[in-house]
Amino acid sequence: MLPCSQMSRRRGYTLVPTMRTLLVILAHPDDESFGPGGTLAKYAYNGVAVHYVCGTRGESGTVDAERLNGYADVAELRTAELMCAAKTLRLASVHFLGYRDSGMAGAADNGLTGSLHAAPLDEVAERIISYIERLQPDAIVTHDQYGGYGHPDHIKLHQATMRAYTLRYGIEWRLEPNGLWSAVNQDAPAPRLYFTTIPKGLVKLGVRILPLLRQDPRKFGRNKDIDLVQIASWDIPVTTRINTRRYAEIKQAASACHVSQQPPAQQSRIVRFLFRRNQGTEYFSRAYPPYQRGERLETGLFGD
Numbered sequence: 001m002l003p004c005s006q007m008s009r010r011r012g013y014t015l016v017p018t019m020r021t022l023l024v025i026l027a028h029p030d031d032e033s034f035g036p037g038g039t040l041a042k043y044a045y046n047g048v049a050v051h052y053v054c055g056t057r058g059e060s061g062t063v064d065a066e067r068l069n070g071y072a073d074v075a076e077l078r079t080a081e082l083m084c085a086a087k088t089l090r091l092a093s094v095h096f097l098g099y100r101d102s103g104m105a106g107a108a109d110n111g112l113t114g115s116l117h118a119a120p121l122d123e124v125a126e127r128i129i130s131y132i133e134r135l136q137p138d139a140i141v142t143h144d145q146y147g148g149y150g151h152p153d154h155i156k157l158h159q160a161t162m163r164a165y166t167l168r169y170g171i172e173w174r175l176e177p178n179g180l181w182s183a184v185n186q187d188a189p190a191p192r193l194y195f196t197t198i199p200k201g202l203v204k205l206g207v208r209i210l211p212l213l214r215q216d217p218r219k220f221g222r223n224k225d226i227d228l229v230q231i232a233s234w235d236i237p238v239t240t241r242i243n244t245r246r247y248a249e250i251k252q253a254a255s256a257c258h259v260s261q262q263p264p265a266q267q268s269r270i271v272r273f274l275f276r277r278n279q280g281t282e283y284f285s286r287a288y289p290p291y292q293r294g295e296r297l298e299t300g301l302f303g304d
């Protein structure tokens with residue numbers, strides 16, 4: 001079968017859409033579902049080839065002992081959970097960069113040979129470039145410079161993806177005071193580049209509400225290592241808001257595949273409450289092509 005782009009040329013149609021490709025580069029099995037899962041499903045269910053390059057197999061995630069029944073180790077269990085999610089989201093392919101999961105900042109795992117945290121930046125960037133060349137994406141999604149909630153693996157993949165753009169396309173980055181990225185060599189034929197993000201208003205609301213529920217906003221999450229007070233101080237401008245309402249159930253089903261990584265029940269209820277008003281919307285910050293002052297908020301990742 002021919003790619004759609006060739007079909008449209010041969011038949012002389014101009015209205016047949018060209019097959020698009022989205023490459024998602026995130027650190028762990030579950031980042032794709034808990035994060036931009038609605039957007040991935042929306043595109044995948046509408047004919048876009050959505051490929052996932054996952055940095056690690058989530059070896060450092062804490063897992064209840066009974067969950068490991070039938071699996072050799074945490075990596076095998078979390079790989080299986082990711083494959084379940086990928087099927088649910090209809091991802092075109094899943095690849096692993098081949099690094100070991102690191103813990104949060106200061107964790108002993110971070111210095112281990114083979115960990116993403118300890119890997120040379122250019123080596124990680126070169127592995128990313130090999131996937132860019134193989135898959136030829138029109139757009140790429142990765143973590144923001146704070147790694148969403150500060151996870152060293154997320155930050156490393158952000159930096160490595162930015163470095164890949166420098167090595168592959170000669171793009172030099174500069175972070176502007178308003179939190180947006182500008183780039184030298186703006187006309188390079190590079191894929192559009194986006195970071196996943198959430199509006200900081202939601203995080204600030206969480207910081208106010210959690211103490212009322214006797215929860216410490218500085219010790220949030222399954223491992224109590226997420227500091228919402230610090231996260232509320234990080235500002236990633238939203239440039240792109242995607243309506244994923246019709247795909248909320250698919251995202252939920254994909255998230256449910258990651259059985260070993262579900263947050264404690266009470267926190268799940270709090271997160272659901274916080275996101276209730278925003279359910280069905282996912283947020284991104286565009287780095288390439290750089291977002292221009294006064295540009296309208298985007299509603300998709302492909303510039304239309």
Ligand SMILES: [Zn+2]
Binds near residue numbers: 027031151154
């Ligand atoms: Zn992660």
